[in-house]
Amino acid sequence: MTSSTLEPRTATGMAERRAAVEAAAHRIRRHALFMGEVQGQGYVGQALGAADILATVYTDQLRFRPEDPEWEDRDRFLLSTGHYAIGLYAALAEAGIIPVEELETYGSDGSRLPMSGMSTYTPGMEISGGSLGHGLTVAVGLALGLRYRGNAARVVNFLSDGELDEGSTWEAAMGAAHHRLGRLTAVVDINALQADGATAGVLRTEPVTDKWAACGWRVFRVDGNDVGALLEAFDAAGSGSAVTDDGEGAPAVVLCDTKVGRGVPLLEQREKAHFMRIEEHEWAICNEQLEAGWAARQEASQAKGQEEKA
Numbered sequence: 001m002t003s004s005t006l007e008p009r010t011a012t013g014m015a016e017r018r019a020a021v022e023a024a025a026h027r028i029r030r031h032a033l034f035m036g037e038v039q040g041q042g043y044v045g046q047a048l049g050a051a052d053i054l055a056t057v058y059t060d061q062l063r064f065r066p067e068d069p070e071w072e073d074r075d076r077f078l079l080s081t082g083h084y085a086i087g088l089y090a091a092l093a094e095a096g097i098i099p100v101e102e103l104e105t106y107g108s109d110g111s112r113l114p115m116s117g118m119s120t121y122t123p124g125m126e127i128s129g130g131s132l133g134h135g136l137t138v139a140v141g142l143a144l145g146l147r148y149r150g151n152a153a154r155v156v157n158f159l160s161d162g163e164l165d166e167g168s169t170w171e172a173a174m175g176a177a178h179h180r181l182g183r184l185t186a187v188v189d190i191n192a193l194q195a196d197g198a199t200a201g202v203l204r205t206e207p208v209t210d211k212w213a214a215c216g217w218r219v220f221r222v223d224g225n226d227v228g229a230l231l232e233a234f235d236a237a238g239s240g241s242a243v244t245d246d247g248e249g250a251p252a253v254v255l256c257d258t259k260v261g262r263g264v265p266l267l268e269q270r271e272k273a274h275f276m277r278i279e280e281h282e283w284a285i286c287n288e289q290l291e292a293g294w295a296a297r298q299e300a301s302q303a304k305g306q307e308e309k310a
């Protein structure tokens, strides 16, 4: 497995930033398949779908010190969806907060990397998230507390579309706008899926853009597997004239339409995608498909670059 530690924001130009994030997203996908294979199952589809979001946040957006995960001025990333922990562990390994070698302990007895995220177990895991629908409420309190203390850290809360079924999410959304928490960003993984089936069939939450706007948020909706679009949305969400130096302003939400299993066609087509059981012989196919897709994309972007130069 390739390993590398990413320093946040080493790249400056948009093309460079995008390339750095895309490479990190690929490694996050690789790590996720590796962890899934060790366990033989898991929330692999979510990690693959959200890899571009996680890479954007950890490679490009957040300020943190890998050697000091408790650094007081760090930006906070709150994963309210505990079952997405596999994706976050991959991102934390990429960020240098946990060792890449530790990923193979995922889901094992005594591991710091349990299947559902636990803040007391894992460095860089800000909250425990097994009970869904609470992350945004914690994020609101945290953002408010940081502002009272004069700390300019950004708070980013990652939610799933299933969490939009929960009343507590909307109470928090209204509270954030009421308190003008301009340094709070919510990011929603709209993968159109929940444990009980398609999101549209469980509870119709659309039009979600209008709902967030009605609660007083600045809203950005993007293809959550398009790194360029993610970078632009996160840049706009994080700063700008919309937020005062004291952090007062409308909070921002980045609504990300993603594809479960993204990057591995075999898994993109799975019907039962919430908790994937993957046969032993299928892991090699998954890894091959991931690498083949990445190689093809690299070739295409190199050819495009040469065309543009010519």
Ligand SMILES: Cc1ncc(C[n+]2csc(CCOP(=O)(O)OP(=O)(O)O)c2C)c(N)n1
Binding pocket: 046, 081, 083, 130, 131, 132, 133, 160, 161, 162, 163, 191, 193, 194, 195, 196, 273, 274
């Ligand atoms: C408060 C609460 N209610 C129910 C559950 C059971 N549960 C676990 S995952 C899940 C699906 C939630 O939707 P989403 O996160 O969008 O699913 P995914 O995209 O990962 O398939 C549910 C209902 C839970 N963990 N917490």
Ligand SMILES: [Mg+2]
Binding pocket: 160, 161, 162, 189, 190, 191, 192, 193, 194, 199
């Ligand atoms: Mg979902």
